[in-house]
Amino acid sequence: MTAKIGQSALRPDIARFARGEGNYVSDIPAPDALWIALARSSVAHAELISINVDAARRVPGVRGVFTGRDLAGTTPQSSLWDLPGQNHTHLRALAEDRLRYAGQPYAAVAAETREAAVQAAALITSDNRPLETVGSIDESLTGDTLLYPEWKSNAVAKQHWEFGDVTGALTQSHLVVAERFMSGRVHPMSLEPRSVLVRPEPDGSLTIWTSTQSIHQVRASVAECLGLPEHRLRVIAPDVGGSFGMKACAYGEETLLAFIALKLNRPVRWIETRREAFIGSTHGRDHRFDLETGFDADGRITAMRGEVILDKGADAFGVSIGTAWISGAVITSVYHVPAIDISASGLVTNKTPTGAYRGFGQPEAAFAIERTLDIAANRLGIDAAEIRRRNFVPSYALPYTTPTGLVLDSGDYTGLLDLTLSRFGYTDRTRAAKSRAMGDIRTGVGFACYSEVTNFGPSALCKAIGVANAGFDVATIRMEPSGHVRLFTSQTPMGQGIETVLAQICADELTVPVEDVAVVHGDTLSASYTGYASGGSRGAGVGGASAALVSRKLADQIRRWGALVLKADPAEVELIQGGVQVVDDPVRRCSMAAIAGEAYFPSTVPEGLEPGLEARAVFEPSSLAISYGVVAVEIEVDLALGTVRVKDVVFGHDCGVQINPKIVEGQIIGGVAQAIGASLFETIEFDDAMLPVTTSLHDYFLPLAADIPTINLVHQTTPTPFSPLGVKGVGESGVIGTPAAIANAVQHALEGSGLLLTLPLTPERVLKANDTLR
Template sequence: MSRAPHVGQSPPGQKLRRLAAGGGSYLADEQAAGELHLVVVRSREAHARISVDTERARTAPGVHAVLVGADVRPHTDPMGLMWTAQIQADAPTWCLAGDRVRYVGEPIAAVIADDAYLAEDAAELVDVTYERLPAVVEPSADSRPLLYADWTDNVFGRNRFEAGDPVAALAESALVVSGRYTSSRVAGLPLETRGVRAMWDITGESLTMWTSTQALHQVRASLSDSLRVPESRIRVCCPDVGGAFGNKVCAYVEETLVAFAARVVRRPVRWIESRPESFVATVHGRGTTVDLELGFNADGTITGLRATVLLDCGATPYMAGAGSGVVTSAMLTGPYRVSDALAELVAVVTNKTPIGAYRGFGMPEATFAIERALDEGARRLEIDPMEIRQRNLLRPDELPYWTPAMMCLDSGRYGELLGLVADRFDWDRARREAADARAAGRLVGVGTACYLEASNFGPSTSAAMMGINNPGHDRAVVRMDASGLVTVLTGQTPMGQGVETVLAQVAADEVGVALADVSVVCGDTQACPYTGYASGGSRGAGVAGSAVMMAARGLRAQMRAIAAHLLEVDPSAVLDTEFGFATVAGKQVNVAQVAQAAWRATDLPPEAQPGLEAGFTYDPQNFAFTFGAVAAAVEIDPDTGTVTVQRLVYGHDCGVQLNPALVEGQIHGSTAQGIGAALYEELPYTADGQPVVQSLWDYAPPLPGNMPPIESVHLETPSPFSLNGAKGAGESGAIPLPAVVANAIRDALGADHGHVVDTVPITAERLLAALSPMAAHPMGPLEPAAPARSSAF
């Protein structure tokens, strides 16, 4: 196959037809002539001192090199961090371990051979001797032993948000609800696992890398730092991406490792992550416990909030650092009026796979805590769950509103949307029918939850205040060729969310051409303009879309000036037609004629330059906050513990919907992941730090049969902080679903079993234990059995 880097360039409709016909080109589908295969030897122990003997592996058939930490570390630097907490310890992340490993799956050695089979065989010959050390499994500031000898404890970072006097507010409250709300570790589980291909030029000075990522420019920056190579000598390309969900938004050590290996062997090198590897090598999501106190007046209005957020970072903070915990603590007040609040983050290290980005990034954890506490407050005060939320939701005339974490909530009609959800769900009737069903012996319940989604991630100054080390601006370039066809160049990465369709729509509308005449170029740092925060944080429509809109308007202005010159009128007198320009007298030129004139450059206005191209860099003023409200009905089978979500009504306001069908698709997809986190998905560890899940046999994502019908109601309240009024929609389903399902299950269980729904997932085993007090297993998570020692690593 060709060595030419893959660059995405096709009209959106053509790309969809290609993908539907099986024409997707993913990283594992491509291979350069002479490309070697790399296999990573990973730790089988959670915490140990190690010694490595590679002699047998080096002499195995087809092996070109075997690398260990001592080979790589003198010539590379640790990875940098994208997020930094206010008070943070130093925990360097290397691409290969030294003399100590800290989690099952940590890279120890790399074997490079002629093909994947020979590399796997040789990897089995790498002899690793482990001197086992005690493992830290339960996250705690007081845990021992220390994972890093120069630390005073296992706390990686702390952060604090405070406003007003929460201590006094809670002391004066008529009711204080206290709870511990845990969101267990989960896997992002993209269908395409990660992969990396790397090739140096003949001088060994310039690197081309192909990687399955959401973050081309961030990977380039990370490689530059770790390999000590200027960014201008690194080209990062991305083929089609088979799902990402935040897991691929950061750089990974394997990218540094594969690039280094390619330089050593002077050949192209590839690494394709296996599914067992992905469960321990790709960052996990969630892993957060919130201890929350929420105060109420007798009428149900919130008086104050105090919380401690405990984030299990895993063994090393990776690029996201304590970022998800920062977001959780910042978002705990939700869309509610809370003047007195304190949220403290304590991020700790354990002997587990690192935590990183996953759809929602800290917001599901915050929503789960505040919405569970709010529901318990409603129950104890005997106030309808819908009504207690209406009494506390911010009103439109209170927005913009600065939260205790100094986040500016931009716009929304929160109460109106919650009312629409209640009407569509027929809330009062649904509650009566659920009560009647329980009286008849069935475990039926209804629940509701509200949420905010912080989107349009990227205000560079605001992001810096939150500890984000990346800028947030996004640049777009729009050009028209001599035939009138339009190309949009963007640093955004399509990964199933439809961003190329949205950007093409925006350009077509602004330039004045058919959608089929617009192509989108992405996936190549050499061809595409810079994006500061990658394709994450629900920023494609609001940030990249605004950049494309303004660039396209600039292009249209150039076209108008040329058209006016051709029509021999002042630009202000030019009229827009469907695909061209005209004068009042009826004289016309079409887009193709203007484009040809621009490129031929024989008859242009004096001030015009030949060609048609415009660019725009957009750095939003602030985040934009999507609001939503959900109502659900569930039934529990008392014999099996199975929960069936019978109905789901989803209220959603993401500002201006640039493509309503894509918004609906985002809601459906992220709802599935939210249901998975609520009922099925978790990554438990044994007491000695062994991961229980090492294959899809052990992991339970939701299946199509677990998905309820979804009814949607929408409002469109534009954001004043994005040029096109759009807010994000990518994480909207994942954020509220654990909370709304837990509240509905709590309603079904009645008064005696509230604590079982304060940890997600609410598995069948946990429900059966709650429903059968004499069951063999105690309340809470079942103790996982130790897994068989697999040879997968």
């Protein structure tokens, strides 16, 4: 099948999933493996005085019980983000002298059966001296109770951007909108929980199967923590059942299982339960954004002053305050803002750590700026679309460096806004909404724009912003003697279909059918090192770029070997339709198999070539690519119940060149569905003692099929100049603008009510806002 760039080649893995042949970590047979179960803290904050493991050891089938003391000789896990002046938690996989959140593991059992391991772990008790809990950003700010006394405060790190005379501009502004925007704590909630299997190999090495999107980060983490050489560690990510950023960081369990496997010289496995996933896998969002935005009488932004604070939870591992950093960095979105004073920080609290979740600080920022623009438009009597038009960075000014230093690379913001709103029927619907009030049901219409930081990221930028790992991507490629192709990538499929996208790119460059390209992934044995794996919406834009570059290198070899077969000048031949032929002379043509045959079984080797067909290429992005879009929604609010229903979504976006449009569509629609969840239903809650109360899908409401309307897309294609294929990322687009669009629409439905400034828009919040109306 031809599968050029821009065609929706089918994903072969979907057929495999549909036959029940998915291969997740928990599907990998390991009958000889011991099961690991963890004892987790049932209190939010306490000194850990002693641990009683005697009863656990006596459970039949138990082969080992481990506590923090056993791990004392190991190196604490480091943080991927390391900003100047950052405080580090230096935690190991098991708590040592202090418990800092309910759910923190402090002991582990290895047993012959899962039942024995679970039973034994349940018998482990600890003697604790309770400590005051730090339950909120405000409590954390006071510093009355410190999670890490040696820090002298609860702050992990802080970043500050300043540009222009903000105080002067705000003082002279016609209008200042100053509000506190809250994006609640949510759970990324991959349906496949995390899972780890570690097998000691006969040669003394370790193989680690883990459900991750970052195989090399896991390898680096285990190697660093246990002092093992990386060539003795093999990390494999088989099928990953959803990830969404939650599986981007290395976790303590990977190190812990490797440690136990080596200690007991047995394979060991752990499968997270859903309850554990709720308390032990990183949460998302939990940002508070105080934003003051000044406007002149025409609605043009004069300045912004803001402070975003992330509730980091108890441990700054993984991405540290990264989400707050990005939130601050993108607050000006696609708008021209003459002066800014923005700070971003993260504070520790006695909760499960927050980490990466699809959107990574950007939905939080979009919520603040897009709600602000609607509030300002309303107060100034300007149409919501018009106020945005007046503030967009114009196309002719692109590439444009924002005051926080990001480069808006390409696009036509006004054009896409107008196109999307016209497709949605914005004007008519806005007018009609009021007349459609029926009983307690009100209709609301709203929209929001968004920008998405993609193709993360230039290595120099990574360093500058405190990301320890570089952002280049390496691909290697081999044409086998039969003329078929293998691409080796360090990008990790987790449902997004990146392997199909990469196969398409190679097939397109080499002019071969897509079936003739196999993509090898998810294995540190075959994949070249990558610092950042799949994350930051970089799979197609960065991973795809290195796949294109390496294919071009291979194509050059193929062309020269083909010229030899055809006895032609290499300058006279071209790759076309799966072979090499003399330009404009289709009779003089040879197949890939013939060329590969010549390259692997050569009679002579031309000058400058070596036998075989292999290449390696590195793509180092010179800049980020900023995708952009507009989300328009119609909603219905039930004023009696406070419930909100999303009735219709039109989603306009520009992610540059689309390699596989159906995959792009799937990323957006899936993202919108997640955003509907985070906007209306999903919230992780704690009680007064900071014990988690949402530890089951009975209490945490993922959107169901009946909650998601049909989502229609509008495409605009402006290639980025910063990727060889013109591709921008799209993986996070769906989640960024949607919460703000929904809130704007609900606010429209509740005209005159109190402002909606906190996500999710639970019935309680909607009713409360509406009560101020009466």
